[in-house]
Amino acid sequence: MTFVRQLDLIDIGKTRVGIAVRDYIRAFTQRSRWSDDNLLLPGEISKYERRRAWTLCQRSRVVCSRTPPGRGGLTVAQQGA
Incomplete structure (x- = not known):
């Protein structure tokens, strides 16, 4: 993931990188659900x-x-x- 490499470059720490990855996956999953359920314009x-x-x-x-x-x-x- 490009954004993980970017976060590593600014040395925010493994915990915060893990949180960022988790949040990204959650957001992606939610957007996919909205799309699959035809809830988006x-x-x-x-x-x-x-x-x-x-x-x-x-x-x-x-x-x-x-x-x-x-x-x-x-x-x-x-x-x-």
Whole structure:
């Protein structure tokens, strides 16, 4: 998984990587159920993913800017923002 390699690069720790993988699998499974049960409108998942990605980006900038160097955090400047 690409995102696991990315998490390893910022050294967040095995526990947090495990939680991220678990959450990814749960979200994927839930979206699949919604799709299989025809509970989604056309384009709804794409719209949701874009909104979610934007929100996570904003939150990560705050978290990373508050994490001391050497603790797995990047400053906003290091993130390329």
